[in-house]
Amino acid sequence: MSTRDRIVGEAMRLFWEKGYASTSINDILKAADANAGSLYHFFPGKQDLLCAVLDTYQSGIRPMLLEPAWAGIDDPIERIFALLARYRQLLIDTGCTYGCPIGYLALELHEPDPVVRVRIAANFDGWVDAIEECIAAARDRFPADVDPRRLAHFVLTTMEGAVMQARTYRTIETFDQSIAELRRYFNALQQTAGAPKPKGRKK
Amino acid sequence: MSTRDRIVGEAMRLFWEKGYASTSINDILKAADANAGSLYHFFPGKQDLLCAVLDTYQSGIRPMLLEPAWAGIDDPIERIFALLARYRQLLIDTGCTYGCPIGYLALELHEPDPVVRVRIAANFDGWVDAIEECIAAARDRFPADVDPRRLAHFVLTTMEGAVMQARTYRTIETFDQSIAELRRYFNALQQTAGAPKPKGRKK
DNA sequence: GTCTATATACGGATAGAC
DNA sequence: GTCTATCCGTATATAGAC
Structure with missing residues (x-):
């Protein structure tokens, strides 16, 4: 499973469980076992991930x-x-x-x-x-x-x-x-x- | 109108318009024309205000x-x-x-x-x-x-x-x-x- | 495409004079 | 009860090596 897919999947789960505003980029990175550089490589910002x-x-x-x-x-x-x-x-x-x-x-x-x-x-x-x-x-x-x-x-x-x-x-x-x-x-x-x-x- | 009432009233309006998480204490203070000291004099924290x-x-x-x-x-x-x-x-x-x-x-x-x-x-x-x-x-x-x-x-x-x-x-x-x-x-x-x-x- | 370190801003909450 | 200044954590986002 690609890093991008892991990020999107964990973001989906966390937005559902904790809400969008209460989920930090760091939460997503930890859950997806990824780094900030990867996330911002795929998405310009949090809203684009949403x-x-x-x-x-x-x-x-x-x-x-x-x-x-x-x-x-x-x-x-x-x-x-x-x-x-x-x-x-x-x-x-x-x-x-x-x-x-x-x-x-x-x-x-x-x-x-x-x-x-x-x-x-x-x-x-x-x-x-x-x-x-x-x-x-x-x-x-x-x-x-x-x-x-x-x-x-x-x-x-x-x-x-x-x-x-x-x-x-x-x-x-x-x-x-x-x-x-x-x-x-x-x-x-x-x-x-x-x-x-x-x-x-x-x- | 008392400072307390102004704070509660503006918080009510802002929570409605912007949501709870997206409304900062500072937003409320500005809208109610009050200071941090006043708010925390009346309420232990943001949740108590809610x-x-x-x-x-x-x-x-x-x-x-x-x-x-x-x-x-x-x-x-x-x-x-x-x-x-x-x-x-x-x-x-x-x-x-x-x-x-x-x-x-x-x-x-x-x-x-x-x-x-x-x-x-x-x-x-x-x-x-x-x-x-x-x-x-x-x-x-x-x-x-x-x-x-x-x-x-x-x-x-x-x-x-x-x-x-x-x-x-x-x-x-x-x-x-x-x-x-x-x-x-x-x-x-x-x-x-x-x-x-x-x-x-x-x- | 991945990693670490960090810039920069703003959040809630507090201290202490008045 | 009111005011200012500020602590301290965390937020999003970025820089730049690899």
Whole structure:
């Protein structure tokens, strides 16, 4: 594994565990067993390293996040909740301390440089894209006026808000309850899908 | 206005605008037109000042947040959405940069001292209490198996998640859409309230 | 591309006169 | 309770040999 990859990987882990501001260049160097000269050879500064981390997250959404979460699950709606269950497991594994690394950075960096902000937004977009695909695949279970992308953003809203509370209360309870409410919302939407529009239903 | 109050007030503003870590003691001193000696006369350290800020937020929930938001609004469910509209206005007024100061701190402080974390949780609790009261006041509009506190936490979940996205995308659109989905969920719950439990309905 | 030593600034916190 | 000067650690970043 190259020095560059080690630096990016350890930075990714440390930004997640300690936050961006609280992680010093020295922390990263020690964890990656590298020297300052190496880091500044690859990156002009700390922020550029952050950009590399965010790019790595983005390109990892499908192979590292979605594919493991969706293995063996075919129903598109169940895939949504399987993804949310991954975040639940992440919280459980860390004593409800670490949740979504992107959401964390999104709030920690108050007025980030545009180069950083667009990358955070791109990560959210990639996540929402995946949820939207699931909803679109189950399109005929929902009322016609349900907007798949809007609903997908709402799933992200729920996940991030639920993670925030789990972290604050250091308990999985509020997370589970928020996901349960989201599930109930999905059920309610699907129940009302058939009745109001009995026109042109396929098959 | 006392020096102490000026220090707490400016710290509150700066923590909100720049974050806790990025706000230096010197920033606060300059903004409050005070000296280091004064600050350390009132507070042992920066974290104690943060605690004072969080206590101020908590005691201000009703007079500073709920009462203005609820002025002239009697319907308990409309009160919930009126409160959410306050956060919307906050985002609008700041170019979608600053949202809920508590949620911000909740994610910025990764592993905060227990003294800090319990104060963040207390702020969330106070907020959820208010929402729960609204839902409880409209209890008979919802199905019997709706848990008012659980649903109240879900409102907080939605608000915080929606604010996070508004900040990231620098647009009010995703915020509005998330609130619209929450409204739709509330409507769906209320529509199903009458039918499944026609027993002992009052009046 | 890797290493050590270091420049330079700023952080939180303190001392002690007034 | 207020003020100035300052300690001391750590931060990001750089210089320059290898």
